[in-house]
Amino acid sequence: MLKVFITDDHELYLEGLVLLLNNQSGIEVIGSAFTGESLLSQLPNTEIDILLLDVHLPDIGEEELLKKIREIQPGLKILYLTIMRGTRYIHKLLKYDIQGYLLKNTNIAELTSALETVAGGNKFFSKEINILDTNQDFRNTVTIEDKKVDEILSKREIEVLTLICKEYSNSDIAKKLFLSVSTVETHRKNLIAKLGVNNTVGLVKFALKNKLID
Structure with a gap:
């Protein structure tokens, strides 16, 4: 059973995601948090396989949060699920050895696949991001492709x-x-x-x- 912890500051979205993932075979949401501080307070005493994390939380910056997460659980697998599309953000987060970055316009099949991929020791990024193209300049990129x-x-x-x-x-x-x-x-x-x-x-x-x- 894959143990997932979710952190997102949108209560309705978070509750729906918890219900959705708990209905998937082989996945169990073992905890959730609306803020970074709530997440950090639960980390020391919670056994987690994958942390599903939003980029922006109301009480703490993303880099500060990642630093603290790595202090508490250095090897924790982190998969971002967010609306933030700019690749400038992604490259900033990659410094902290995140395992994936998925946009919230995804479906449950892709999310499940991402969780399984990360759990297996590999990385997963939304295809729309093209994060693995090392020849691309991500310093100031707007990546919307065919999206309206x-x-x-x-x-x-x-x-x-x-x-x-x-x-x-x-x-x-x-x-x-x-x-x-x-x-x-x-x-x-x-x-x-x-x-x-x-x-x-x-x-x-x-x-x-x-x-x-x-």
Whole structure:
């Protein structure tokens, strides 16, 4: 029986994933956590084969979390399951010997296959990422391939992105969309993270490439 521990800060998604995996033959979800600190508190006393982990958690950065995980269980197999598509993120995480990276638009068959592959001592990455292409420059890559923009970004994120590209300030965007400035700042950070770019210039290039602006 493959023992899986899941950490994700979206409660409804996490509960559904636990139920789904527990219905798969040979897999048992032996624990879950909504935050990084909750995960870290359970690790010392929990026997885990694979940790299924989201990239962004509300209480701790991804690299800091990985460092602490490796201190507690150095050999733990870690498979990321996330919406974050930018390969810049993946290469940052690879420094900590992660075993795989899977996008949340996957299906149960691919997720099960990924878990079995990692459990067998091999690595598994979403085909959409092309992570094993060592000749590719991942420093500032937006990897959406044939996916539609609205499969990656929410309607609100697209609105914010469009206004950013039109040179609206955070305060102007907040007024136009009836949001707080801090909410707009959060959307901007999430856009940069999701798309794997480094700054506003990268956001504009993405918008132009995907015909969100002229």
